[in-house]
Amino acid sequence: MWDDSLQAVGAEPASIGNDEFRARQARLFSQLRPNDLLIITAPHESTRSNDVHYPYRTSSEMMYLCGWEDPEAVFCAFNEEGVWKSLLFVQPKDLLKEIWEGRRPGVVGAVKDWPIDIAYPHDELEDNLSQLLVQCSRVFVKLGVDENIDSLVENEMKRNSRARQKFGTGPVSIVDPSFQINELRLRKSDGEIAIMRHSAKIASQAHIQAMANTKPGVGEWQLEGIIEGLFKYCRTSGIAYPCIIGSGDNATVLHYTVNDDTCDDGEVLLIDAGCEYKGYASDITRSWPVNGKFSDAQAEIYQIVLDSQLAAIDECRIGNSYDAPHIAARRVLAEGLIKLGVIKQGLDEALSADGELNTWYMHNTGHWLGLDVHDVGIYRPDGEARLLEEGMVLTVEPGLYFGAWRPDVDCPERYANIGIRIEDDVLVTKDGPDVLSSDCPKTIDNIESIVGTA
Numbered sequence: 001m002w003d004d005s006l007q008a009v010g011a012e013p014a015s016i017g018n019d020e021f022r023a024r025q026a027r028l029f030s031q032l033r034p035n036d037l038l039i040i041t042a043p044h045e046s047t048r049s050n051d052v053h054y055p056y057r058t059s060s061e062m063m064y065l066c067g068w069e070d071p072e073a074v075f076c077a078f079n080e081e082g083v084w085k086s087l088l089f090v091q092p093k094d095l096l097k098e099i100w101e102g103r104r105p106g107v108v109g110a111v112k113d114w115p116i117d118i119a120y121p122h123d124e125l126e127d128n129l130s131q132l133l134v135q136c137s138r139v140f141v142k143l144g145v146d147e148n149i150d151s152l153v154e155n156e157m158k159r160n161s162r163a164r165q166k167f168g169t170g171p172v173s174i175v176d177p178s179f180q181i182n183e184l185r186l187r188k189s190d191g192e193i194a195i196m197r198h199s200a201k202i203a204s205q206a207h208i209q210a211m212a213n214t215k216p217g218v219g220e221w222q223l224e225g226i227i228e229g230l231f232k233y234c235r236t237s238g239i240a241y242p243c244i245i246g247s248g249d250n251a252t253v254l255h256y257t258v259n260d261d262t263c264d265d266g267e268v269l270l271i272d273a274g275c276e277y278k279g280y281a282s283d284i285t286r287s288w289p290v291n292g293k294f295s296d297a298q299a300e301i302y303q304i305v306l307d308s309q310l311a312a313i314d315e316c317r318i319g320n321s322y323d324a325p326h327i328a329a330r331r332v333l334a335e336g337l338i339k340l341g342v343i344k345q346g347l348d349e350a351l352s353a354d355g356e357l358n359t360w361y362m363h364n365t366g367h368w369l370g371l372d373v374h375d376v377g378i379y380r381p382d383g384e385a386r387l388l389e390e391g392m393v394l395t396v397e398p399g400l401y402f403g404a405w406r407p408d409v410d411c412p413e414r415y416a417n418i419g420i421r422i423e424d425d426v427l428v429t430k431d432g433p434d435v436l437s438s439d440c441p442k443t444i445d446n447i448e449s450i451v452g453t454a
């Protein structure tokens with residue numbers, strides 16, 4: 001089964017090349033002043049237990065600006081006589097460490113193969129960075145990621161306040177570079193789009209395999225195993241976020257990740273799973289009947305969610321507000337529930353801030369997608385919803401959740417414990433919405449033709 005999926009995913013796209021990294025750096029540097037110093041931090045390795053670490057994943061800023069994925073790296077940029085130089089502190093070559101933990105590019109490799117002008121070993125960070133700090137006026141650094149860097153910057157600022165009085169040099173302010181970097185990350189390049197499409201194709205195949213292997217009695221954890229196995233088989237780094245695999249009432253818990261229950265006959269199963277491929281996340285949700293056939297009640301709810309999702313996707317167009325898909329989705333959901341008699345209010349009232357729709361649909365309809373699954377980028381610059389632009393990627397994921405276990409609501413008997421969410425990854429293009437996850441089936445007929453066929 002896995003080779004069929006691999007075939008369907010198709011050839012792997014190219015990785016982001018140094019030309020593109022250099023272009024990203026240049027776009028960022030062009031927003032800085034010559035006396036600015038840029039420092040990009042990454043988290044330290046974290047311990048799982050005793051001497052075992054969690055798999056290392058560097059910061060998305062580091063990935064975005066230079067593609068360096070090893071731990072203990074700090075990226076800096078400074079301007080020398082009108083030219084911006086990129087500097088990377090890296091783990092030095094160390095034969096013993098390399099025998100145990102793996103080969104290291106070291107400072108020579110970093111300059112040769114990465115978009116880096118100068119590299120130093122990590123243990124020379126303090127001396128070198130102190131010198132750069134003395135010469136700069138503004139430090140662009142995100143505090144709270146690497147406490148060593150935080151205290152180094154803080155100490156230099158204190159130490160230099162005297163020197164600044166005498167010589168007029170030394171850092172005077174700390175600025176978070178996230179705003180500038182996040183604006184760049186919000187608009188995806190052709191290279192990024194190819195990678196994200198591949199990521200979504202793999203996640204689509206994982207959902208198809210989970211559908212095919214769903215039968216009454218299967219464990220949520222077993223489907224999780226198929227999904228995560230396929231992610232690895234297709235050469236991703238694995239999950240982009242913990243899989244949500246909930247059957248029956250578990251499907252009505254938005255971020256259910258225990259995945260240790262059995263899928264029973266008559267239940268609807270909701271799976272929200274995406275992989276991380278070359279650093280980029282996919283994020284897909286599908287919901288299907290465990291026994292392969294939607295009951296009338298399940299189909300009624302499913303079709304409303306699907307109609308609302310299609311209406312929302314159609315709003316992902318250049319110039320539309322970021323809110324447009326959410327508004328469209330909510331409207332279709334409310335209309336559908338009014339028609340079914342679940343909502344007793346009129347449309348306007350149902351959609352109002354404290355209207356009845358909030359009881360059954362309590363989250364937003366989507367988020368930016370990229371290096372992070374909930375990707376960066378301000379949704380409401382200056383309080384106004386951002387207008388969609390070419391190259392932005394967002395998820396569209398309306399849902400309806402009838403948790404009969406909830407003590408706070410009167411759940412309609414007919415729809416008890418039905419949880420449906422349908423989520424796709426959508427690229428905004430000149431020609432309208434481009435669904436990156438379109439390989440993943442979602443009509444009732446298509447889903448029923450796959451579930452249980454493995």
Ligand SMILES: [Mn+2]
Nearest residue numbers: 283395397423
């Ligand atoms: Mn999502």
